[in-house]
Amino acid sequence: RKEVEQDPxxxxxxxxxxxxxxxxxxxxxxxxxxxxxxxxRKEPKLLMSVYSSGNxxxxxxxxxNRASQYISLLIRDSKLSDSATYLCVVPNxxxxxxxxxxxxxxxxxxxx
Amino acid sequence: xxxxxxxxxxxxxxxGQSMTLQCAQDMNHNSMYWYRQDPGMGLRLIYxxxxxxxxxxxxxxxxxxxxxxxxxxxxxxLESAAPSQTSVYFCASSTGAADTQYFGPGTRLTxx
Numbered sequence: 001r002k003e004v005e006q007d008p009x010x011x012x013x014x015x016x017x018x019x020x021x022x023x024x025x026x027x028x029x030x031x032x033x034x035x036x037x038x039x040x041r042k043e044p045k046l047l048m049s050v051y052s053s054g055n056x057x058x059x060x061x062x063x064x065n066r067a068s069q070y071i072s073l074l075i076r077d078s079k080l081s082d083s084a085t086y087l088c089v090v091p092n093x094x095x096x097x098x099x100x101x102x103x104x105x106x107x108x109x110x111x112x
Numbered sequence: 113x114x115x116x117x118x119x120x121x122x123x124x125x126x127x128g129q130s131m132t133l134q135c136a137q138d139m140n141h142n143s144m145y146w147y148r149q150d151p152g153m154g155l156r157l158i159y160x161x162x163x164x165x166x167x168x169x170x171x172x173x174x175x176x177x178x179x180x181x182x183x184x185x186x187x188x189x190l191e192s193a194a195p196s197q198t199s200v201y202f203c204a205s206s207t208g209a210a211d212t213q214y215f216g217p218g219t220r221l222t223x224x
Contacts, residue, residue, distance in 0.1 A: 105154060
């Protein structure tokens with residue numbers, strides 16, 4: 001299994017839809033996780049941190065399943081402004097990738 | 113409240129030329145990072161500095177050197193640019209290992 005794996009998409013959804021992204025990770029020792037958002041030609045920005053079983057922030061819900069080693073991000077009532085690439089991020093313990101491993105991202109396009 | 117700043121924003125080099133990318137953060141973070149992002153490849157770590165006075169190789173260090181000038185500044189140098197180094201370069205910083213990373217706006221580099 002790759003260290004962090006995401007479905008690249010693109011996910012094309014209408015405004016108001018609910019969409020979910022999954023991310024799987026291989027390091028079972030990981031304790032905290034992150035979802036970042038990256039707009040086209042911009043830098044990644046933190047969307048949510050996930051430290052226990054899950055976290056909710058408005059229309060966004062992140063859930064963690066340690067037994068199956070996956071993290072999900074649910075977006076309810078999608079807005080046009082949610083169109084972006086969503087990066088799943090997992091801590092790295094040792095190795096040459098520094099402290100965080102970034103997934104390649106899932107692209108979301110919300111249409112009117 | 114600048115966060116992480118990078119200069120320059122854009123650069124075009126000829127093969128064999130050298131240049132230094134500058135990064136500075138004003139958040140009193142201990143750790144700093146340099147990534148490159150290519151289409152379909154996601155973020156790849158070039159070098160990182162866990163604390164002032166230390167630097168370590170990341171996943172793709174060949175062709176690059178870094179200097180942690182002080183706690184605020186972390187520079188990336190290309191000694192002899194190659195077309196394969198055409199990419200978007202992001203600098204990031206964090207409080208410590210496995211903590212949230214905050215990114216600069218990026219440098220778009222083209223090597224002809």
